[in-house]
Amino acid sequence: MSDVYQQAEHIGLVPVIVIDRVEDAVPLGKALIAGGLPIAEVTFRTQAGPEALARMAQLDGLLVGAGTVRSPEQVEQAAAAGAQFVVTPGLSAPIVAACQDRGLPILPGVSSASDIHAATELGLQVLKFFPAQTSGGAPAIKALAAPFPEIRFMPTGGISPANLAEYLGVPSVIAAGGSWMVAPSLLREGRWDEVERLCREATALVSATRATA
Numbered sequence: 001m002s003d004v005y006q007q008a009e010h011i012g013l014v015p016v017i018v019i020d021r022v023e024d025a026v027p028l029g030k031a032l033i034a035g036g037l038p039i040a041e042v043t044f045r046t047q048a049g050p051e052a053l054a055r056m057a058q059l060d061g062l063l064v065g066a067g068t069v070r071s072p073e074q075v076e077q078a079a080a081a082g083a084q085f086v087v088t089p090g091l092s093a094p095i096v097a098a099c100q101d102r103g104l105p106i107l108p109g110v111s112s113a114s115d116i117h118a119a120t121e122l123g124l125q126v127l128k129f130f131p132a133q134t135s136g137g138a139p140a141i142k143a144l145a146a147p148f149p150e151i152r153f154m155p156t157g158g159i160s161p162a163n164l165a166e167y168l169g170v171p172s173v174i175a176a177g178g179s180w181m182v183a184p185s186l187l188r189e190g191r192w193d194e195v196e197r198l199c200r201e202a203t204a205l206v207s208a209t210r211a212t213a
């Protein structure tokens with residue numbers, strides 16, 4: 001496994017960020033680091049996404065990737081901004097190829113056995129299970145892991161402090177993705193202390209879950 005996947009596994013939870021103002025990028029990144037979640041998936045859903053990613057990528061100790069990448073052109077944009085990994089909502093062979101050409105780790109979204117099968121044919125082993133909660137949740141990942149034992153998952157979509165432990169308890173899950181600690185309202189109001197507190201609380205939950213596994 002690439003270093004990025006190992007780091008994501010070590011941290012256990014990847015904040016998924018939808019950012020509207022580039023000037024929020026650095027205080028947000030610092031809050032993530034201070035809160036013990038030094039990793040971010042910065043979605044390319046907003047216009048500010050690529051520049052916000054570039055600013056966050058300058059912060060020491062923060063692993064930054066691009067999310068909601070939907071074209072090979074956006075892979076170029078992500079790489080130019082300093083992204084260290086790419087996340088896509090679904091499985092796209094051209095996007096996977098663009099990432100593989102650059103040696104950029106990619107976590108494409110999958111939600112079925114057919115998706116996973118296709119991803120294995122593209123040489124991938126670490127996949128985003130998306131949208132996790134509405135695609136059957138932790139029981140679905142366990143069922144899909146049976147025929148694909150080598151595949152590792154990062155479930156994302158509908159994950160909260162209430163169900164995080166259930167996902168992290170599945171052996172094939174390396175980390176979960178979630179957005180509650182970086183909710184748009186917190187960013188809009190510049191509540192960096194609250195972001196940090198929620199990250200710290202989430203980190204404690206990850207540690208407690210793993211200690212009892």
Ligand SMILES: O=C(O)C(=O)C[C@H](O)[C@H](O)COP(=O)(O)O
Nearest residue numbers: 067068088089156157158178179
């Ligand atoms: O489009 C993408 O590539 C994404 O990254 C989607 C996000 O993973 C989910 O929107 C996060 O879902 P919540 O944690 O329920 O807010």
